[in-house]
Amino acid sequence: MKILFATSEAHPLIKTGGLADVSGSLPDALAALKHKVRLVLPAYRDVLQKVPAKSVRKVAEFEVGGCGREFVATILQVKAGGVEGIDVPVWLVDIPELFDRSGNPYLAEDGTDWWDNGERFGVFSKVVTELAMDRVGLKWVADVVHVNDWQTGLVSALLSMEKKRPKTVFTVHNMAYPGNFPQSLFAQLKLPPSLWGMEGVEFWGHFSMLKAGLLKSDWVTTVSPTYAKEICFPEFAYGFEGVLQKRFEEGRLIGILNGIDEEVWNPAKDELIHKNYSLEKGRVANKKRNKAFLLNELSTLKGLDESAMTSQMENWLEAPLIGLVGRLVEQKGIDLVLQVLPDMLEQTQANFVFVGSGNKAYEAELSRYAQQYADRIWTYIGYSERLAHQVEAGADLFLMPSRFEPCGLNQMYSLAYGTPPIVHHTGGLADTVVNATDEHLKQGTATGFVFYDPSRYALKSTLLHALHLFGKKRSWQQLQKNGMQQNFGWKASAKHYVKLYSEEK
Known part of the structure; x- marks a missing residue:
């Protein structure tokens, strides 16, 4: 299968939490099972600084609409193995106005959210949709698009509007982050009006990118079986229990336990510890x-x-x-x-x-x-x-x-x-x-x-x-x-x- 794996962070390129560990490891594990995987994430400044120039080439360039303005999105391809620790080709979405900033992918230096996070990840989701539908000249048609957390939840909603589209899988890594924005953002991004409403991306009058993923994906997964059950209850659902219970009853919400990178987290070969040891020795x-x-x-x-x-x-x-x-x-x-x-x-x-x-x-x-x-x-x-x-x-x-x-x-x-x-x-x-x-x-x-x-x-x-x-x-x-x-x-x-x-x- 051809799998497009969309994420807002991936270790070792950029990391704020567990999402990066999953995004840096699962695509490699899928590739090891002989599937063709492309990992796509924003070209943050820190990411571009980590990627060796000789490993990168421009493969596409096209316009994408933001909030009342047009951006030029450049797709940079990093060859498989071009970054140590990632064994699949990486597509970096380079839009300097949105992603060429220092530090954290989501937070400004004062610790508050970037003021335009809604536009940033809304536009990123539009780009991923174009890549998934093979409309940018790369001649690579995805069978499955796997998106992660609210930053890419909109991808599933946009793909749900397409006639011949790939399957969509949305993984929730943490329900505590809903990706809620004003309704005005929905309008400014010029998203299809039919996506608005209770059966769409509306959440108590706001625009929720998390709900877009939960409701519009073919499958919703969480990162452990127990968490998949817990989030159907109000104390873990953050107001989304109705949507989650619906998906669970449809058989479309399941839990798949994360793995760990046994090359990185292995006491027998860990280069960051003083003395190596194993179950059998030392x-x-x-x-x-x-x-x-x-x-x-x-x-x-x-x-x-x-x-x-x-x-x-x-x-x-x-x-x-x-x-x-x-x-x-x-x-x-x-x-x-x-x-x-x-x-x-x-x-x-x-x-x-x-x-x-x-x-x-x-x-x-x-x-x-x-x-x-x-x-x-x-x-x-x-x-x-x-x-x-x-x-x-x-x-x-x-x-x-x-x-x-x-x-x-x-x-x-x-x-x-x-x-x-x-x-x-x-x-x-x-x-x-x-x-x-x-x-x-x-x-x-x-x-x-x-x-x-x-x-x-x-x-x-x-x-x-x-x-x-x-x-x-x-x-x-x-x-x-x-x-x-x-x-x-x-x-x-x-x-x-x-x-x-x-x-x-």
């Missing part, structure tokens, strides 16, 4: 060496005296180290962590490392804890890919207490690295982590720790249970092995998508 000794390296690096960053670090290292290595990498926002449960942290410091020997950014109040509180407990808490405000890998390899436990989590990737990274995760029973976390109950431990199926109520009491109880098991070396090592034996590669997920692509419209 798991215990080298994991401890990674722990020492991580603590030494973080303590150096903190400015701790080298002699003090040396005297403390033996205690640090014996005490359990709990790591958290992620956005410091309530969705991720960081407020629950801060509520239980004083008790954990007082009642246990556990140490903590936090890597992330988000709510300024949470950043400040974690930084304060790191100063107050200089030899037990390490905090890095910001994002560091290198540190993210080192925490997975060096921590003993990984903390992921999200209130909701469409799929989540860090819990799967943690399992692969022999770092049992502590998770809330929601979305993809529920689908990937088997709770370490007595029964599951006896059966040899336990892989981590699960709590079922997003409260400080449930989290604390689960943390204490995990630390208790950490003291039982034989049981702990078996738990690590169980996790490292799991297979979360992209091949299985890609096969599910191919099966879906083959279904009737």
Whole structure:
């Protein structure tokens, strides 16, 4: 099949979250199954700076309408393998007025949305539609167009107006971002009037690009089976429960679990960690060496005296180290962590490392804890890919207490690295982590720790249970092995998508 995969971000070209990881990996996995894939995304300034000039050529140029103005869209093709980490040809949509900006694809430097995001991604969706219908002279007709999140949801609605069109699949990575804009944007983009209304893209008088994808795609997928069920309920649907329940009843809403890139997230070959290890070799000794390296690096960053670090290292290595990498926002449960942290410091020997950014109040509180407990808490405000890998390899436990989590990737990274995760029973976390109950431990199926109520009491109880098991070396090592034996590669997920692509419209 010929598959056009449209996205607003793709690792390693540009990344703000999990969408980029999926967009950088799934197309390659589909290509490995012998399908012809093209990845299309905006030519942001940062993307053009990363692409080697010798790998790029202009393949098309045409006009596309925006809000009361015309743009020239240039399609730049990056050859397969032209960017390390992406094995399929990439089409970059170069419209400098919309995408030649520094930094984040969606946010200005002050942290607010770009004022013209609606026009930017509305125009991008128009371009993708022209590519899908092969109206720009590339002589490449898509069988399937796979679009992702609100930024490309309009593509499905526009293609629904075409007579001979490809199949459309819309993947929701996070329902919390609806892509809502004023009705005036719909008019200014000169979109087909028949798309407006309750059975179209209207959402409480606004223009919703998310609804366009949910309602007008042949298939709607989410990134885990549990999340597909959860979003049919009001607390997870953000007002779209009626649309989602309709699609579910039609059999057109399903969940396909994300995979992980086993070339990038593999402790046996990870170039960002201190010592490599695998299930069979070096798991215990080298994991401890990674722990020492991580603590030494973080303590150096903190400015701790080298002699003090040396005297403390033996205690640090014996005490359990709990790591958290992620956005410091309530969705991720960081407020629950801060509520239980004083008790954990007082009642246990556990140490903590936090890597992330988000709510300024949470950043400040974690930084304060790191100063107050200089030899037990390490905090890095910001994002560091290198540190993210080192925490997975060096921590003993990984903390992921999200209130909701469409799929989540860090819990799967943690399992692969022999770092049992502590998770809330929601979305993809529920689908990937088997709770370490007595029964599951006896059966040899336990892989981590699960709590079922997003409260400080449930989290604390689960943390204490995990630390208790950490003291039982034989049981702990078996738990690590169980996790490292799991297979979360992209091949299985890609096969599910191919099966879906083959279904009737």
